[in-house]
Amino acid sequence: MSTKPKIPTIWDIPREELFAPGHRMCQGCGAAILMRHITKALGKDAIIVEATGCVEVTTTVYPQTAWKHPWLHIAFENAAAGASGVEAAIKALKRKGVIPKDKKVKVVAIGGDGGTFDIGLQALSGMLERGHNVLYIVYDNEAYMNTGIQRSGATPYKAWTTTTPVGKVWRGEWRPKKDIMGIVLAHRVPYAATVNPAYITDLYMKVRKAVEIEGPTFIHAFSPCTPGWRIDPALTVTVARLAVQTGVWINYEVENGEFRVTTPVSRRKPVRDYLKLQGRFRHLTEEEIAEIQRMVDEEVERINRLVGKTVIGPVVK
Amino acid sequence: MTAQLPGWKSLPPGAVITRPGSTVEYKTHDWRTLRPVIDQERCIRCRLCWLYCPEGTIIELDKPYTTKAGRKYTRTYEINYDYCKGCGICAQECPAKAIKMIEEVR
Ligand SMILES: Cc1ncc(C[n+]2csc(CCOP(=O)(O)OP(=O)(O)O)c2C)c(N)n1
Numbered sequence: 258m259s260t261k262p263k264i265p266t267i268w269d270i271p272r273e274e275l276f277a278p279g280h281r282m283c284q285g286c287g288a289a290i291l292m293r294h295i296t297k298a299l300g301k302d303a304i305i306v307e308a309t310g311c312v313e314v315t316t317t318v319y320p321q322t323a324w325k326h327p328w329l330h331i332a333f334e335n336a337a338a339g340a341s342g343v344e345a346a347i348k349a350l351k352r353k354g355v356i357p358k359d360k361k362v363k364v365v366a367i368g369g370d371g372g373t374f375d376i377g378l379q380a381l382s383g384m385l386e387r388g389h390n391v392l393y394i395v396y397d398n399e400a401y402m403n404t405g406i407q408r409s410g411a412t413p414y415k416a417w418t419t420t421t422p423v424g425k426v427w428r429g430e431w432r433p434k435k436d437i438m439g440i441v442l443a444h445r446v447p448y449a450a451t452v453n454p455a456y457i458t459d460l461y462m463k464v465r466k467a468v469e470i471e472g473p474t475f476i477h478a479f480s481p482c483t484p485g486w487r488i489d490p491a492l493t494v495t496v497a498r499l500a501v502q503t504g505v506w507i508n509y510e511v512e513n514g515e516f517r518v519t520t521p522v523s524r525r526k527p528v529r530d531y532l533k534l535q536g537r538f539r540h541l542t543e544e545e546i547a548e549i550q551r552m553v554d555e556e557v558e559r560i561n562r563l564v565g566k567t568v569i570g571p572v573v574k
Numbered sequence: 575m576t577a578q579l580p581g582w583k584s585l586p587p588g589a590v591i592t593r594p595g596s597t598v599e600y601k602t603h604d605w606r607t608l609r610p611v612i613d614q615e616r617c618i619r620c621r622l623c624w625l626y627c628p629e630g631t632i633i634e635l636d637k638p639y640t641t642k643a644g645r646k647y648t649r650t651y652e653i654n655y656d657y658c659k660g661c662g663i664c665a666q667e668c669p670a671k672a673i674k675m676i677e678e679v680r
Pocket residue numbers: 309310311312332333334368369370371372373398400401402403404409
């Protein structure tokens with residue numbers, strides 16, 4: 258059974274900031290927008306466990322922190338393991354009567370795509386398998402950005418990175434993006450969702466849900482990166498919105514196996530509109546763009562089949 | 575003047591940072607080459623610039639404003655220029671075109 262909370266409006270987002278300015282994320286960083294609203298949606302009773310990556314290094318330059326939550330730095334590969342430990346400790350402290358039994362505290366792990374799709378995958382799988390009451394959030398900027406734009410399992414097909422360069426032989430990344438949601442859902446978790454910083458009310462609702470639901474929950478967040486994607490900082494939200502309007506990114510949630518697209522798109526824009534704003538796709542030929550369009554069409558078709566009707570429509574020029 | 579740095583014995587063990595939100599001490603305004611300026615006459619108080627600012631440096635105030643045409647608002651959006659990095663997202667997203675990016679002169 259799915260819970261149907263009231264869909265929040267822009268006016269439901271709390272005014273109070275739980276993520277301080279003065280952090281060193283780049284001008285126009287998509288992850289900064291995500292963190293502001295994720296922390297608002299979490300509310301105060303949460304403990305954050307963060308894998309290293311851009312968000313970690315830019316928010317906790319010693320001796321200062323942008324975080325207002327209890328926050329724990331964890332190595333690159335084990336945010337999920339660290340979060341599992343914190344959750345187990347809370348349970349033990351409740352059992353011993355140190356913390357009131359009815360006190361609700363959500364443990365939240367945050368990691369980048371490298372820390373989640375690649376090096377932290379085993380820790381994540383263990384956390385999901387053991388059934389910890391932890392919300393895991395991956396902000397996916399589609400490469401190892403903090404260390405200089407190296408490709409990850411999340412890098413999309415044909416994207417330029419410093420380790421998938423563009424030349425006579427190589428045309429950027431040659432492998433398709435790893436289906437992390439598929440991997441997570443294979444663990445039969447009670448809740449998993451995708452979010453996008455251009456759609457904040459949708460994000461807010463999903464983070465609230467993922468906090469309330471007992472057990473391991475997962476959120477996959479689209480996270481435009483200005484230097485890594487070679488985009489104009491003013492266009493971060495525009496690019497994020499275009500990802501949804503072109504079907505490159507689909508906002509959906511899976512609650513107890515029930516699949517629901519939360520941002521239907523009746524008329525899709527061509528993927529070209531999304532690709533052309535980004536320097537990482539500058540090298541693409543007409544044929545290569547057509548190939549990416551076909552890949553997106555196939556994924557849209559798969560999603561529509563899952564839902565049982567057309568929630569993402571055809572491309573209309 | 576050299577700052578008096580604390581010795582290692584006076585630091586909390588494990589490099590624990592005990593002051594939540596303390597990056598506010600670090601102003602990021604000098605990253606900015608363009609400065610967003612809100613035209614309060616044009617602003618329709620839609621909240622979008624506040625929503626999308628990556629720095630959270632657009633402040634929502636319960637400060638009434640009446641336009642020259644007599645339109646009354648209960649809220650005002652103002653930019654705290656201490657942290658604005660000049661990304662231009664607010665100007666790009668503003669549906670009323672009420673935000674202009676002007677050259678920063680220091
Ligand atoms: C075991 C280990 N290998 C390598 C590193 C160096 N390192 C720190 S962050 C990072 C990349 C992080 O990529 P991602 O998780 O995608 O986060 P992003 O920086 O893109 O936000 C790397 C390689 C490390 N800290 N630990």
